[in-house]
Amino acid sequence: MAQIQRNQPLYEKLMWRIKSQVASGALSAGEKLPSVREMALIEGLNPNTVAKAYKGLETQNVIETVAGKGTFIRLNDDNIVDERLIETIHQQIREVVIEAKRASISSQQLHDWIDFAYGPGEKDGEEKL
Amino acid sequence: MKQALTLYTRIKRKQMFLALILGILLMLLQLGSSFWQDKLPESIYSGVALTAGWLLLGFVSLLNDQSRRLDTWLYTQRISRGQLFLTRVLLLVVVPIIIGLMVNVAVVLCVHPMDLWKPLENIIEVCIGFYFFASISALIYTVIGPSWMKVAGIIFTLFMAVTPMTYIESKLNNIWWLDFTSTFILATVLFAFSYSLSKKISADTVDEAVRIKAFRWPVVLFVFLSSYLMILSNNFSTLNIKVVIGSLIIPLIASGITFTFVFKPTFKITWDR
């Protein structure tokens, strides 16, 4: 999924990936993340890129670093989760649109598919995104 | 210094053990043969045999250190170059000589020859000889790079030293203690000199004939002068202009060869295309 998005720095992509994992519940509060160096090796990124992503996530209160212990997913209240969830969905839609353009799929077609996915009676939902 | 001794003995434990075994074997051989041939007085040299065996194996193991790059590694260790030098002198020269000396004295006391003094004097003379020999070897080991050149250098220097040494010795022979002490002091000075040089040895010069730049010309000059003087002194009785010039040939060749090894001039050989 991540490769689809262009014009986006690698550290932002990593931020998104971690955020969506938190949002989806794949990563839960208090869970330890790999160290910057380990993550760099796993993701095939330069350590500086990972460090930048971690720093970004920290200012957004997604993760926290405990000196000498490591980096953990923050114990968070529901508000933050909601915001993140929305952000993640927004991001995914943007990625879908870019791919759709590449495949010459019209905006109308995409809307139709979304409407179909929502089912009858919920058509207004996507406008808020 | 303690670290240097601990580390070096730990690394060389096996070789030192081997050197000791060889020394003891030589010693037993000497003892056995002197008993066998009923030449009891000769048994006093058994300790000398022990020392000789140890020294020889010690020197071979030094050459081995260099070719296996142990020297290079030790330079990076928690010991200084000077400490490494001293450790080697202590373990590979001083200890074997002292142990040999002690064995000798013990044997002498057991055998109880008529004249107790004469054999002891002989033994001390041999030991100081070893010490002197070792000091020259240490200097050459330090200054000369490649192993075969070290060996060749030691053989050459000893060969050249024979004539003047016997000459000096014949002059001093009546006053034996002067002979001993002067040799001992000379050897100690040589060791001290090599010690100060050992601090300047960089691992990258291992393939160079002369590892210290300032010594390049002196080495060439030494080869020339020593061989020239030796040839001259051998023909001392028939000294004339012909001999003086004729004697130049061998020293010139010898120092010429040394020069090429030391300075490695690259002669460009080109073939026309």
Added chain:
Amino acid sequence: MTLVIENISKKIQDKQVLKNVSFELNKGEIVGLIGRNGAGKTTLFGTISGELIPDFGRIGLDNFDYLKTTKLHDQLFYVNMTENWLTYYSPLKIKDILKIAYRNFDEEWYDSEIKRFGLNNNKRIRTYSKGMRALFMIIASFASRAQYVLLDEPLDGLDVLIRDQVKQLIVTQVTNQQTTVLIASHNLVELNTLVDRILLIKNKTIDRTFTVEDNKNVKKYQLAFIGEELPEFLRDSGTIIAQTGHVVTIVFNDFTEDIGIKLAGQEFKFVEELPTSSEDVFRASFAEEAAIWQQELEAQV
């Protein structure tokens, strides 16, 4: 704790190999040292570790002159990867010696790693395969628990599987022990996932220091130009990664509006933006000359 290399100069056989080399290594850093074969990487390592005596310069470790302060010498571990005396011994014997040589030697970890990688404890390192030998040297390096570990081409000639294991080992150790690692390679991209910064050794000295800057302005394009010659502004503003005929793949380190306007011009048949990979960003972080030189090297191999 900082190791400071100050103005190191060294001649070997009357040839200048290093001239005024200066840089610093800080605690917990992994720093890459990149240079052509014969650029002086091994000489630099030999000089820092004390094998060689520099003609000029100083190496400082926390206000001490490192080369003169031998008691500090178990704070730095370096052996030549392929030619060193340890290879004449088995891991078991090497342990006995390193225990004396390095005060903080971690026997337990050493034993467990030897076991984990299935290295034969009683066989001389010489008889090992190249990969296993490299693995052993890295285990020995970190088992010393020296603050500074110098690795000269540790990944050279290893197959991918072992290379990943070696990288993993380095990363785990640096993370756990805060070791500082200086790692030399002639393969630039290889170091991407490991290093915090890169020192480029060129013309006998540290020519530049690079840090990977992952910013929004790095962009990668594939494009086809129309004319005979590659438009000049491409070479000036980007790093060409591949070129087949008129089709060029290029990374712009700093993509400006100006470049965008030029790309929209008549000179191109098609222009398509591609997703950037970490490797692209890494390459783009280097000056163009470094990237070209890297291509040259890759072409040689």
